[in-house]
Each structure stands twice: as structure tokens, then as C-alpha cells.
Amino acid sequence: MTTRGVTTWGGRALRAVAVTVLLGVLAPAGVAMAAAVAEPEPDQASSAEVAVESPVDDAEDDEDEAIDVPEAPGAGPDQRARAMWESHGRPNRLIIVRADTVDTVEAGGLLVAAPRVPGPATLAELAAVAPAGWVVLGPSTPRISAMVVLGRKVVLDLHGAGPTVQLVGGPTAAEAASIHTGSGQLSAQRITVTSVDPATGLPMPLGPGRPFVSVGVGGRLLATDATFSDLGTPITEPDGRPGVGFGAGSNGSLVRTSLLRNSAGLRLNGSSGVRLESVLITDSAADGLVLRGDRGTRMSDVRVEHNGGNGVLVTGPSTDRPVTGIATSGNAAFGVALVGQTGSRVAGVTSYADGAGGLQLSAGADVTVAGFDAVDQPIGVLTHVGAARVTLDDVHVTGGERGVVVDKTTAGLALTGSRIERTAIGVAIAGRGVRLQGVQIGDSRSGVRIERGASDVSTVGLTVGGGQDGVVVAPGTSGVALRDLVTDGVTGYGVRTAGPNTEIVGGRIGGGETGIAADAATTVRGTEISRVDVGIRARSAQPVVVQAVVVIAETSGIAVDTGSRVVLTDSQVRAAEAVHGAVDLVGHNELSLPPLNALSMIGIPLVVLALLLDQLQRLRARRRRR
Numbered sequence: 148m149t150t151r152g153v154t155t156w157g158g159r160a161l162r163a164v165a166v167t168v169l170l171g172v173l174a175p176a177g178v179a180m181a182a183a184v185a186e187p188e189p190d191q192a193s194s195a196e197v198a199v200e201s202p203v204d205d206a207e208d209d210e211d212e213a214i215d216v217p218e219a220p221g222a223g224p225d226q227r228a229r230a231m232w233e234s235h236g237r238p239n240r241l242i243i244v245r246a247d248t249v250d251t252v253e254a255g256g257l258l259v260a261a262p263r264v265p266g267p268a269t270l271a272e273l274a275a276v277a278p279a280g281w282v283v284l285g286p287s288t289p290r291i292s293a294m295v296v297l298g299r300k301v302v303l304d305l306h307g308a309g310p311t312v313q314l315v316g317g318p319t320a321a322e323a324a325s326i327h328t329g330s331g332q333l334s335a336q337r338i339t340v341t342s343v344d345p346a347t348g349l350p351m352p353l354g355p356g357r358p359f360v361s362v363g364v365g366g367r368l369l370a371t372d373a374t375f376s377d378l379g380t381p382i383t384e385p386d387g388r389p390g391v392g393f394g395a396g397s398n399g400s401l402v403r404t405s406l407l408r409n410s411a412g413l414r415l416n417g418s419s420g421v422r423l424e425s426v427l428i429t430d431s432a433a434d435g436l437v438l439r440g441d442r443g444t445r446m447s448d449v450r451v452e453h454n455g456g457n458g459v460l461v462t463g464p465s466t467d468r469p470v471t472g473i474a475t476s477g478n479a480a481f482g483v484a485l486v487g488q489t490g491s492r493v494a495g496v497t498s499y500a501d502g503a504g505g506l507q508l509s510a511g512a513d514v515t516v517a518g519f520d521a522v523d524q525p526i527g528v529l530t531h532v533g534a535a536r537v538t539l540d541d542v543h544v545t546g547g548e549r550g551v552v553v554d555k556t557t558a559g560l561a562l563t564g565s566r567i568e569r570t571a572i573g574v575a576i577a578g579r580g581v582r583l584q585g586v587q588i589g590d591s592r593s594g595v596r597i598e599r600g601a602s603d604v605s606t607v608g609l610t611v612g613g614g615q616d617g618v619v620v621a622p623g624t625s626g627v628a629l630r631d632l633v634t635d636g637v638t639g640y641g642v643r644t645a646g647p648n649t650e651i652v653g654g655r656i657g658g659g660e661t662g663i664a665a666d667a668a669t670t671v672r673g674t675e676i677s678r679v680d681v682g683i684r685a686r687s688a689q690p691v692v693v694q695a696v697v698v699i700a701e702t703s704g705i706a707v708d709t710g711s712r713v714v715l716t717d718s719q720v721r722a723a724e725a726v727h728g729a730v731d732l733v734g735h736n737e738l739s740l741p742p743l744n745a746l747s748m749i750g751i752p753l754v755v756l757a758l759l760l761d762q763l764q765r766l767r768a769r770r771r772r773r
Contacts, residue, residue, distance in 0.1 A: 153496070154520075157204055158216035158320075159710045204617060209750060224257055230251075231296060238321050240281055240292060240294065241275055242295035243275070246299070249268075258278065262460050264659045267303070267329065269308065271308075272310040284309075287311065288313055291312065292315040294326075297330075297332070299330045300332075301331035303333050303334070304334045311339040312338060313342070314358035314440070316342050316620050317356040320380070320548065321690070322356045323358040323380075325360065329365075333369070334369045335368070336370070341376045342357050348407070356512045359379045361388065361391075361392050362399060364397065365397065370399070370400070373401075373403075373405075376406070377408050379432075382410050387415040387741035389411035392413075392415075394417060397419070397421075400413040402426075406429075407429055410431065410432050411431055411432075411435070414439065417441060417442075421445075422442070425449075428455065429452065434460040437462070442466045446471055447747045448472060461488055465489040469623065475497070475498040477499070480503045482505045482524075483498065485506075486511070487509070488514060489513055491514050492515045493561075498520065504518045505544075508531075516542060520542075521544045521547070522547075535557070536559040537559065537560040537561070545570075546564075549573075550567035554578060555583055555611060556578065557581070561584070563582075565587070572593045574588070578600040578601070583607070584607040590614050591727075593614065598620045604627050606629050606632060610632075614637055616639045616643060617642055620643070625646065625647065628648065633653075633654055634656045634657065634658070635658060638658075640663075640714040641676070644663075644665055645666040652670075655676075655679050660680050662682045662683060665683065665685050665691045671691070676697070676699070677699040683696075684706045684708070684753065685712070687711050699722070702723055702724065704722035704738070714729045718732075720736070723737075
């Protein structure tokens with residue numbers, strides 16, 4: 148039985164036992180049989196359309212994550228060795244470290260099963276029993292030229308082997324000296340694990356024969372002050388492997404550890420309780436950190452920088468693991484991308500100058516973001532491909548093109564308690580069921596743009612300071628309501644709406660060329676407009692309803708274009724021309740010239756000029772008398 152991305156222990160065990168028994172029957176006759184590996188189910192979430200093409204990890208399971216199971220009772224050493232060789236891709240050379248033996252296997256045949264004393268294994272022990280050249284202990288750089296697989300509860304300790312351990316690779320996967328923990332443990336303290344091309348002595352380039360480190364079912368990796376570099380095979384291929392991968396049920400910790408120039412830097416695929424503390428993941432060919440169905444992962448001070456895909460990709464089965472303690476920078480796609488996740492939480496994440504944007508929420512539901520910072524991003528936060536019921540709180544976006552983008556497939560989003568500044572567009576909304584509350588936008592060309600097709604959009608307590616336009620509502624929108632909107636110091640429009648039946652209730656609009664430009668039927672109620680050239684301009688074929696407003700403008704209070712009509716009720720309008728055009732006055736309206744502060748630019752100079760002229764006239768009159 149399988150679930151999305153996780154094969155159950157029972158199913159794996161039964162398959163492995165059956166295969167091993169068959170090997171025991173057929174091996175004497177010289178028949179070789181490959182261990183069966185379940186076909187991975189397609190991951191619908193990770194194949195969903197995304198805004199930016201980037202390498203995405205589509206593998207459901209690493210092969211070795213399904214093979215570390217109890218061996219068949221009664222199987223002999225040869226049969227056990229061959230079964231392990233088959234299940235690990237038939238490497239040219241294989242070292243199997245068991246609790247009581249070290250088996251060396253070449254071309255599928257057991258060379259020797261050397262007895263060993265139980266306890267942690269070392270490279271020196273492996274070098275002593277392996278054929279010449281398989282494990283070479285140099286003065287500072289040990290070199291391993293065989294795949295190493297650990298048996299159940301076996302510990303391989305690399306500490307003391309030298310500052311750098313080289314894993315030999317080659318053109319094909321069979322030549323890769325990868326390390327598989329199985330259900331054992333790999334300990335790496337104060338050491339670098341890297342690949343090497345035996346022909347050049349340089350790290351292996353990305354290819355199918357580059358080694359990797361895999362933590363299998365029930366396995367464990369403990370790394371402190373370590374580096375894993377130039378590891379892993381192309382993720383875009385069916386058998387692609389990350390530089391370091393944790394499998395189902397595996398655990399461990401990476402503390403003060405760097406992962407450099409790997410295929411994908413680090414992948415947690417169904418792991419449990421892994422701790423990542425002060426980890427740097429950089430210059431991966433694909434995604435930096437891949438979280439796939441992992442549980443109980445604890446992250447703090449994780450830096451993900453300059454990777455070829457997303458900095459962090461969260462995909463596969465959803466879990467209650469929070470995405471937190473992460474800083475991204477300079478990744479080719481998004482800093483953090485959640486694909487098909489339900490109920491996930493993002494908190495305490497910062498991002499800077501990633502290629503596509505800071506945070507992508509795609510094809511998921513009930514995701515909560517509580518504390519996210521984006522600086523100089525093309526898009527601070529993007530929701531799309533059917534994202535639903537998203538909560539964004541305490542989001543801070545500074546610089547870049549667009550602060551928050553809610554695409555047309557998004558259904559249900561709340562943006563609260565957030566600040567966006569110095570972007571071209573603060574918030575762009577094309578989805579439905581969108582609410583902004585307590586959002587502050589500063590010095591953006593457009594504070595909020597509500598695009599064609601958006602519906603059921605409301606803002607409460609939105610503040611827009613500086614920039615060109617406060618709120619722009621495009622034609623083809625519906626159900627737009629702006630409550631307690633405050634704009635201050637915009638140079639163009641406080642609100643410009645072409646969406647039919649837009650409601651503007653309460654709030655203050657201060658500064659700009661025009662306070663409210665209504666290009667479609669609009670209701671304005673209880674709003675104060677001041678320090679503008681034109682208070683309300685109507686260019687709609689349908690009536691614009693204005694109730695209980697206060698308008699103080701320099702040129703026109705209410706300006707109605709030909710063919711438009713405004714119904715003005717119980718309002719105060721002060722301007723050089725209080726109303727212009729077709730205005731129906733209902734109730735008690737006060738229409739007057741603007742107060743002194745609005746006329747002073749013209750009035751005071753005229754008064755001074757009049758006094759000067761009067762004094763000049765008096766002086767001339769005195770001279771005539773003489």
C-alpha cells in the first residue's frame with residue numbers, strides 16, 4: 148500500500164523478503180534477479196503550473212529508502228550480499244558494514260565477509276579489510292572508491308579520518324562511491340565530504356556518476372561543523388539524487404554545516420525529527436532545501452543562497468512542520484515555494500533579491516504566513532494555481548516590483564497587519580474573496596490595484612502614503628468595498644475606480660490631483676477629502692452617489708463630466724467652484740468658497756498689491772497739493 152510519496156514499511160518489507168527468498172532459490176542456478184522497486188505515483192501538486200520555470204524535485208522516493216528491511220531468514224552471506232548489491236543499483240564495488248562483518252562485493256559477487264568487533268566503524272577499519280585501492284587513507288584526504296552501505300544500527304564515524312573525505316565518481320552511476328546509511332548512522336564532525344573525479348583530481352561535475360549521501364529508512368545522520376559539497380545527481384532525471392537526502396523515518400541533525408554546489412542541496416523526504424541549526428545551503432544546481440512530507444523538522448538560522456531553483460521547496464504530503472528560521476538570497480526562482488500544501492505555517496522567514504520572488508503559495512489551502520520579510524524582490528508574495536483560504540499576517544515588503552500578488556485563481560485571502568513600501572505596486576488583486584485589514588503602503592507608484600475579474604474585495608483601515616495613486620479599481624471587477632481608507636500625499640488619484648458599484652465608506656483622502664475619480668457607478672459615504680485640486684470627478688454613465696462627505700478642494704469640489712450625474716446628499720463642499728456639471732442636491736448641503744488657507748495663494752498677494760497701490764495713490768496726491 149502506498150500513500151502520496153511514502154511507501155509503507157509493511158509493503159516494503161514483504162517485497163524485499165519475497166525477492167530475497169527468490170534469490171536464495173535461484174542463485175545456485177546462476178540466475179540473477181533485480182529487487183523489485185515500486186513505481187512512484189505521480190505528484191500532482193509538484194506538476195501544477197507555476198509562474199516561473201524552475202527545477203522541481205518530482206521523485207516520490209529515493210530507491211534506497213525502500214530497501215533497508217529485514218533480510219530473509221536463512222539467507223547465506225552470498226545471497227545477502229547479492230540482494231544488497233541488486234537493491235543499490237549494482238555498483239561496481241560495494242562495502243557492506245554489518246554489526247559482525249564487513250562484506251566486500253564486486254560485480255555482485257561476495258569477495259570476503261571479514262569479521263568485525265561490534266562498535267562504531269571507521270575508515271581505517273574499512274581500509275584494513277577492503278581490497279587495495281577501495282579505501283585509501285592519505286595523510287589529510289582519505290579517498291573512498293566503493294559504495295558504502297551500513298547495516299542495521301551500525302555507526303560509521305568519519306571523525307579523525309582527515310579534514311576531507313573524497314568519494315570517487317565516474318561516468319556512470321555504478322562507479323559512484325555513495326554512502327547509504329540504511330538503518331545505521333553516519334557521524335560527520337569537523338570534516339568535509341566531497342566528490343572527486345579520479346581522472347582530474349577535481350570535484351565531480353553534475354552527472355549520473357556523481358556520489359551522494361543517503362539516509363535511509365530508520366537511518367540517522369549526525370553532522371556538526373561539517374561540509375557536504377559537489378554531491379548528487381541531476382534532479383531532473385528519474386533517478387536524480389540530492390547531495391544529502393533523508394528518507395522516510397530517518398532522523399538526525401545538521402549543526403553549523405554547509406552544503407555547497409550539490410544537485411539539490413538537501414532533501415528531507417518523509418524524515419522525522421531532523422534538526423537543522425546554522426546551516427548554509429548554496430550554489431545548488433536545482434533547489435536548495437526540499438521538504439517533502441517530513442515531520443517534526445526543527446529549523447533555525449538556515450541560510451539558502453544562490454541556488455539554481457527555489458531556495459526552499461515544500462512539496463508532497465502536507466504535515467504540521469512549520470517553515471521557519473530561514474533566510475533566502477539570490478536564488479534563481481523563489482526564496483520559498485509551497486506547492487500543494489494544506490494547513491502549513493510559514494513564520495520567521497526573510498528573503499532578499501531572489502530571481503522570481505520571495506514567497507510562492509501554489510495549489511494549496513489553509514496556509515498561514517505569520518512573519519515574512521521580502522526585500523528587493525520581483526514579487527514579495529505570490530498566491531496562484533488555486534490557492535485557497537490563505538492568511539498573510541505581519542508581512543513586510545521593501546523595494547522591488549510588486550509587494551503582494553493575488554492571482555485570478557486564488558479564492559479567499561486575508562492580508563493583515565502588514566507593511567509594503569517602495570514597490571512599483573503595493574498589492575495587486577485579481578482573485579476573489581480578498582480582504583485587506585490594517586495594511587500600510589508607502590511610496591509605491593500604486594498602492595493597491597484591483598484587476599479585472601476580481602470580486603468580493605474589501606479593505607479596512609488601509610493606509611497609503613506617498614506614491615502616485617492610492618487605490619485603482621479596474622473595469623470588470625465586482626463587490627469592491629473600501630472602508631476607512633486613508634491616503635496621504637499621493638500625487639495622482641486617491642481612488643480611481645472603473646469597477647461598477649464600488650463602495651467607499653469613511654476614511655480620509657489628503658493630497659493629490661483628484662481625491663476620487665469615479666468612472667463607473669460608485670457610492671461615496673462619510674469620506675473626508677482635502678488638499679486636492681478636484682475633490683470628486685464623475686465620468687460615469689451611471690449615477691454616482693455621494694453622501695455625508697466633506698470636500699475641501701482648490702479648483703472644483705464636485706466635477707461632473709458631460710453625460711454623467713452626481714447625487715449629492717447632506718455634504719459640505721468648499722472650492723473655488725463647489726460643483727460643476729449635473730449635480731442633484733438632496734437634503735442639507737453646504738456649498739461655499741474654500742477657507743482662507745485654500746485661497747491664500749491668490750488672496751493674500753492681491754491684498755498686498757491693493758495696499759501698495761493705495762499707498763502709491765496717496766503719495767501722488769500729496770505731491771499735487773504741493
